[in-house]
Structures are given as C-alpha cells and as structure tokens.
Amino acid sequence: MASRSHKQLGEFELISRLCAGIRLGRRTILGPGDDCAIISASRRNLLLTVDSMVEGVHFDLRWGRPALLGARSLAVNLSDIAAMGGSPTACVVNLAVRDGVGQRTLDRIYAGLRNSAHEAGVDIVGGNITRASDLSITIALLGEVTGGAAMRRDSARPGDEIFVTGALGDAALGWRLLSGELTARGVARSYLVDRFFRPPNRLRAGQRLAAIDPTPSAIDISDGLLQDLGHILERSRVGAEIDASSIPLSPAYRAVMGDDISYAFSGGEDYELLFCLRPGYRESELTRRLRAPVRRIGRITRQKRLEVIGSLQPDLSKHGAGWDQLRSSPLKRLD
Amino acid sequence: MASRSHKQLGEFELISRLCAGIRLGRRTILGPGDDCAIISASRRNLLLTVDSMVEGVHFDLRWGRPALLGARSLAVNLSDIAAMGGSPTACVVNLAVRDGVGQRTLDRIYAGLRNSAHEAGVDIVGGNITRASDLSITIALLGEVTGGAAMRRDSARPGDEIFVTGALGDAALGWRLLSGELTARGVARSYLVDRFFRPPNRLRAGQRLAAIDPTPSAIDISDGLLQDLGHILERSRVGAEIDASSIPLSPAYRAVMGDDISYAFSGGEDYELLFCLRPGYRESELTRRLRAPVRRIGRITRQKRLEVIGSLQPDLSKHGAGWDQLRSSPLKRLD
Numbered sequence A, B: 001m002a003s004r005s006h007k008q009l010g011e012f013e014l015i016s017r018l019c020a021g022i023r024l025g026r027r028t029i030l031g032p033g034d035d036c037a038i039i040s041a042s043r044r045n046l047l048l049t050v051d052s053m054v055e056g057v058h059f060d061l062r063w064g065r066p067a068l069l070g071a072r073s074l075a076v077n078l079s080d081i082a083a084m085g086g087s088p089t090a091c092v093v094n095l096a097v098r099d100g101v102g103q104r105t106l107d108r109i110y111a112g113l114r115n116s117a118h119e120a121g122v123d124i125v126g127g128n129i130t131r132a133s134d135l136s137i138t139i140a141l142l143g144e145v146t147g148g149a150a151m152r153r154d155s156a157r158p159g160d161e162i163f164v165t166g167a168l169g170d171a172a173l174g175w176r177l178l179s180g181e182l183t184a185r186g187v188a189r190s191y192l193v194d195r196f197f198r199p200p201n202r203l204r205a206g207q208r209l210a211a212i213d214p215t216p217s218a219i220d221i222s223d224g225l226l227q228d229l230g231h232i233l234e235r236s237r238v239g240a241e242i243d244a245s246s247i248p249l250s251p252a253y254r255a256v257m258g259d260d261i262s263y264a265f266s267g268g269e270d271y272e273l274l275f276c277l278r279p280g281y282r283e284s285e286l287t288r289r290l291r292a293p294v295r296r297i298g299r300i301t302r303q304k305r306l307e308v309i310g311s312l313q314p315d316l317s318k319h320g321a322g323w324d325q326l327r328s329s330p331l332k333r334l335d
Helices: A011-019 A066-084 A103-120 A170-178 A186-197 A203-210 A225-236 A251-257 A262-266 A283-290 B011-019 B066-084 B103-120 B170-178 B186-197 B203-210 B225-236 B251-257 B262-266 B283-290
Strands: A028-030 A037-039 A046-054 A087-097 A123-131 A136-144 A161-165 A217-221 A239-243 A272-277 A294-301 A306-309 B028-030 B037-039 B046-054 B087-097 B123-131 B136-144 B161-165 B217-221 B239-243 B272-277 B294-301 B306-309
Touching (some): A011 A123, A028 A123, A037 A087, A037 A123, A046 A066, A046 B087, A066 A087, A066 A136, A066 A203, A066 A217, A087 A203, A087 B046, A087 B136, A103 A123, A123 B046, A136 B046, A136 B087, A136 B136, A161 A283, A170 A186, A170 A251, A186 A251, A203 A217, A203 A272, A203 A283, A217 A225, A225 A239, A225 A262, A225 A306, A251 A262, A283 A294, B011 B103, B011 B123, B028 B123, B037 B123, B066 B087, B066 B103, B066 B136, B066 B186, B087 B103, B087 B203, B103 B123, B161 B283, B170 B186, B170 B251, B170 B262, B186 B251, B203 B272, B203 B283, B225 B262, B225 B306, B251 B262, B283 B294
Parallel strands (some): A087 A123, A239 A306, B087 B123, B239 B306
Antiparallel strands (some): A037 B046, A046 A136, A161 A294, A217 A272, A239 A294, B028 B037, B087 B136, B217 B272, B239 B294
16 A cells, blocks of 8 residues: 555545544544544533644745654644643644655654644544645644633733743744755754744643633734734733843754844744733743743733833844734745 | 735734624634634534635636635535534634735635525634635534434445435536536536535435434535445445436436436535435435435445446446546646
C-alpha cells in the first residue's frame, strides 16, 4: 500500500488509512467512517471553533517537518479553546491535497496530528479529503466549558490589569527565518524556528485562569499582540495603555532583533494567552497558579484608544497593527 | 464599504461583514467574534461532520449563481445529518479566498449560506477566513440525534430491502452540462442544472426514517449509488443485489441519456438517502411517511458482493464505480 500514491487511493481509502489506529475516547460513540460522528451528550456548554493552515500562506512544505505541521494544525485550534478556559474533546479534519504531495508526506502530517490529538485528549472523529491547488488542513474543534464560565473578549473593564503568558514575537521571527525574510544562526535560530513549529500548549493555564472570579476577559495571541488586544478593546468597548518595556522577550528574540520590539507587538503566531484581571494579582502568583510565565504589560482604560508608553516603541510601519492573512503575504514573495 | 475589496478589508472586518445580520437561536450563548462559539449543553447525543466545496473541483465560479453555491455548501453537510436521522444545530465556516474574487461574490455566497442556514434552523456560530489559490468553503456542522438512535452504515442485514429517495443521476448530469462535458437544451437542461445547484433537503425524511424500529441503516448518496451503497456493504459486512430497472430516473434524465443509466449509478452529487429496512414496507407507504418519493431498488444479501440485475446495465467504464474527488477531475480539463 505504501507505494501507491494518493491519486491511486480513493478518498475513502485515504481517510481509512489516515485514521487507522486512531484511539477514541469513551465519549465518542461512532468515529470516522460514517456520515457523521456521534458524540455522547454532556451537561457542559459546548465550545466550537475552526482554523485552517494553508500552504503558501501559513507554511511551506519545503521547510520540512510535516509531522510538526500536522501537530501545529491542531495546536492553533487548541489555543482557541485555551483562550476560553475550556477543555477540547473532538475534532473533524478537512484535508485538501494538491498534486505532487506524496503519500508519505500525508502520512507524516497525519501522524503528527494524531499524536497531538492523543496528547490533548481530543478524538479525531471524522474527516474529509478533497483535491485543491494548495495543501491545507482545516480543523473544526469541539470543546466544553469546564469551569463555571468561559472567558470572553467582551468582559474587560477599565482598571483591569493586562497580562500575557510566555514571550512574544518568537514564532513570528521563526516564521521569517524559515521564509528567508530574516537571517540568524545557531541556537537563536533553532529556538525561534522551534517556537514557530511548536506553539505553546496553554490549555491548563486557560482552565486555571477561567477559575478566577470574576471570570477574566481573555484571547489568544494569534495575529499579534496589538491586533488581538484590539479585539478585546473593541468587544469590551474600552481602551488600553501598554508599557512597551514590559513586553516579555526571549533571549533569542533579543539576540536577533536587539531593541526592535515590533515583531513582539505585531508578529503574530504566538498562541500565548492575553488576559485582563481586576487589580491585585502579582506576576509571581499568577505564574505559579497558571504554571506558565506571566507578565503584566499594561491596563485597561476608559478612553477607547490603545496607547503604547515607554522609551521603546514598536515600528509598526513594517507590518501594520498585526498580522492579517488577507493583507500580508510574505510567503508568496518566495514563489 | 461596498467599494473596498477583500484585500483592503482585514480578515476580522470581513468576517464581521459576512456575519452581520446573522440571526442566532436560543441555543447559541456566544456567536461569531470570539475565540470559540459557546453553545448550550443538550441532553441529546451530538452529530459532527465536515465537508468542503473547492473551486475547480466541485464548482466553477464562471457558472455564476454564487448565492446558490453558498447555500449548496451547507446543503451537502445537512445531507450528512439527514442520513443519520438527526437535526442540525450550529456550524462554523472556513472560507478560503483567492485573488480575483470580488467582495460582491463573497457577499452573495454568504447571503446564500445565511439563508440556507436560517431555513434549516442552523446557527452560523463562527468562521475563519484565509487566503488560498482556490476559493473554497469548508463547513463543520453540529447536530443532534433527535430520535432514539442515529442511522448508521454498519447495521444493514441480509434480507433487508434497499430503498432510495428521489431520482438519481440528475445532479451529475447538471454538473456535466455546466462543465460542458454534456449538452442539452430547454427544460431538461434547466431542470438538471437546478438539481445540481439545489440538492434536496432530506432532513425531515431522515428524521422520520430514524423513528422506524429497528433503526434502518442509511447513507446519503454523495459519491454515486454504487460507491455509497458499497460503504454500507463494507461496514455491515454484507452484499447486495440491485435491480437496475428499478433505479428512479427523472424525465429530464431520460430525455438526455435515454437508456444509459450509468450516471444514476455512479454520477454522484445526488444527496438523496439510501436506506435498508426489514422486508414488508411498501413504496407508497414509505413515500407518505417520509413525504419524499421512495423507490425500492434491491435487497441486502449474505454474499459479500454487489450484483446488478436487469436488462439495463450501467456502463461503469466511464467513471468507475462512483465519483471520487481524488481520482476524477473533469473541471480541471476546462482550464
């Protein structure tokens, strides 16, 4: 079978092959292979999200590591569940395959995806495969609200303090190193590239955060700090003041970019959590509670605008106020 | 705003624009605009499915009627829920947009999708937009098992009689008329093309079918009668005998194809239901009960093979035993 290409295999055979060996949890009554999956009823409210990774837009197969790309396609969805403080349960996968992508690459992508799903306790309950001009993986992920309430974007209030997990800008640099837009060597390069391929898993951190009363407002940073904070400000009808000098940067980021904090502000692909809490929480206390590094970066204000204070200022002329897939297309420049 | 192209609009603005005016049901606690949608818990088991429509594979924008294409992208998912006998509740939509597709086209696609969702009682609870080389619409649809049990592919038993709803092959002919592979004029052409653009809604029929005891085995015919019946045979470990002369054909089908029943056997895109019942049900009784035309086409046998009897035999050399997206690519020939 291994020598047959996906063009010789039919869609049904390919799905069966890719889903072979998938372990299903107790909640899944019927997994891949029927018109729909059947999942047990639950008393908890459901979470539902969809995200897509497209070759030439979000990744390039020439970068290699197809298993990591497969894992990453689920990770970006897990991040949405983490930002609500929920627990992921089941997903369906739409795989679009272009001519020239071999069965081995697909097998590796799916192996990475299956591992990632297993680690996160997510059942891959169904899928669809189609031809297309780009290779792409689109995942719809179902989850549950595990605590009392989900964390939303519309509940930030003036006076709230703004925190982020992890360090920002690393994945954006990794992506630009891979695409040849930036150069770096050695440990810094490896670290940043790895940060692109392996987004952080903030599911536990999100769940612990959602247990705080009142429920924090939160979002995951996928399109860049400024753009994603902007979504909270817009939905909550508030403003914010951010202290640029407090943005958490990794040593690798500093080694490559020095004082240029623009990628940390608007690079995108971080998949860290940004959240807003009533005043009084210390960074060290939150870091212990969430079991993830937490940094205070500013506060929510009544004035409906975003102000960046501090001596370091991001140069936003490079990539606007955030990474927007429809506006920017660095990968396309490679072609 | 109408004069701005989607390249000037950002992803967030575009989603907001496309989702504007979406009416949400009581079950939806939080709709589009956050990391995830939140949907109320339900005591019923869940159904989950995903399907994708890709330009150049499943449709061609040059055919026009973008609103119907938008509606159709949901209809093909509704058909999966119908085949389980379930009730659809909520969906998330991934829209991939290529250069050259204007805002007006996207607006029309989404208008058709919104209408279709409203008619089916489905909430569009979230979405994602990305750039790609093809326009595509991928929908993950959530539903509920409404009766006692869902209809599955793995429960057909020897002796069961096999039925289908509607007429077969029309949509496959419509598709080939649109793509220029076949020609026809007048009423027959309009009828067949319309059957491609507007798949039948068999949700009610599916729900009424699932109420029969014992629960029928069922599937929707999306890849052609032979291929989809094949899935039931494989999963149920049985065979079947089909009487070719009993396959329901429309007058338009007969006008264009005469005695050639191959498209009815393996054309695909029908989105009719195929189901298996213990002997004793009359076509007229089922037609009344399901409020859809029902025809008996054969029976399930113990021998694990599919036999087509009758004087008319399908010519399967043309498109194999069913339409498989990865194997066939008639649309690509247009380019």
